[in-house]
Amino acid sequence: MKIILLGAPGSGKGTLAKKISSDFHIPQISTGDLFRAIVKEDSPLGQKVKGLIDKGQLVPDEVTIEVVKKRISEQDCQNGYILDGFPRTVEQAKALEKLTHIDSIILVDLPFDVIIERLSSRRTCSGCGEIYSAQNYASNVCEKCGAGLIQRDDDKPEIIKHRLEVYETNTSPLIDFYSERLFKVSSQGTPDETYRPVKTFLESLEEK
Numbered sequence: 547m548k549i550i551l552l553g554a555p556g557s558g559k560g561t562l563a564k565k566i567s568s569d570f571h572i573p574q575i576s577t578g579d580l581f582r583a584i585v586k587e588d589s590p591l592g593q594k595v596k597g598l599i600d601k602g603q604l605v606p607d608e609v610t611i612e613v614v615k616k617r618i619s620e621q622d623c624q625n626g627y628i629l630d631g632f633p634r635t636v637e638q639a640k641a642l643e644k645l646t647h648i649d650s651i652i653l654v655d656l657p658f659d660v661i662i663e664r665l666s667s668r669r670t671c672s673g674c675g676e677i678y679s680a681q682n683y684a685s686n687v688c689e690k691c692g693a694g695l696i697q698r699d700d701d702k703p704e705i706i707k708h709r710l711e712v713y714e715t716n717t718s719p720l721i722d723f724y725s726e727r728l729f730k731v732s733s734q735g736t737p738d739e740t741y742r743p744v745k746t747f748l749e750s751l752e753e754k
Contacts (some may be wrong), residue, residue: 547572547626547752548646550633552720553654554705554713556661556668558740560677562654563630565741570748573622577631579675580613600699602709604634611641617645634717636652639724648664650751652744653721653730658710660734665706669695691742 547570551559563574585596591609612634613633617623626649633639642648667680673693686695699705721728729747733740 547650547748549626549628549748550648550651550724551628551630551654552651552717552724552728553733554656554658554717555700555709556665557654557656558737559630559654561737562652562731562733562740562744563628565737566628566744566748568588570626570752571746572626572628572629574628575614575617575632577605577610577614577629577634578619580617584613588607588753600705602705602712607635607637607641610634610695611638614642615645633720634713636719636723639720650729650748651724651727652747653728654733654740655730656733661710663702663721665701666703668697668701670698670701673695 549566549572551563553559560574560576562578566572567574581595581599585592585599595605595609604610610632614629629642629648633642650698664679668679669680669683669686669691670676671678671688671691672695673688673691676688676690678688678695687693688695700709729744731740731744
């Protein structure tokens with residue numbers, strides 16, 4: 547099963563993707579994770595990508611498409627995958643349609659004011675990448691690996707607002723592009739409350 551998760555930054559796509567991945571045994575492909583791995587390579591491309599991410603800007607379509615194309619051709623994607631953060635523009639969506647058939651597009655919906663509050667309190671482990679909320683986790687150390695927690699540059703309020711503006715301009719048109727195929731779910735509740743209707747929907751697709 548091949549799935550696209552749509553939604554604004556901080557809407558809960560990543561958390562939802564992990565639950566789907568665990569139950570349906572398909573990999574989560576996060577363009578954010580792919581780009582962060584490229585940044586760590588400290589190559590000219592990595593430096594360029596880092597500058598864009600730190601400013602809350604989108605990586606150019608041609609770079610993004612090539613990175614995703616390479617990833618979905620790997621062995622663990624043979625039975626499907628979850629695209630988390632791709633496509634982000636209609637141009638990327640059209641390019642993806644030329645590469646493969648997508649079975650389901652899920653829109654994760656959350657008001658922008660809630661997103662800003664959530665992301666501003668998000669802390670990321672500098673070691674393993676585990677994510678915590680400063681609202682309900684008081685320690686500055688990761689409970690999994692013991693590394694320190696940091697606030698990513700793109701989780702700072704001024705950058706978040708810019709990221710949401712970029713999403714509104716570039717990614718919202720995807721909702722119209724996929725309008726006849728969208729399954730919409732609100733993520734204002736707990737992760738389990740968000741996942742429950744999604745799981746039911748995906749199980750019904752598997753049975754067809």
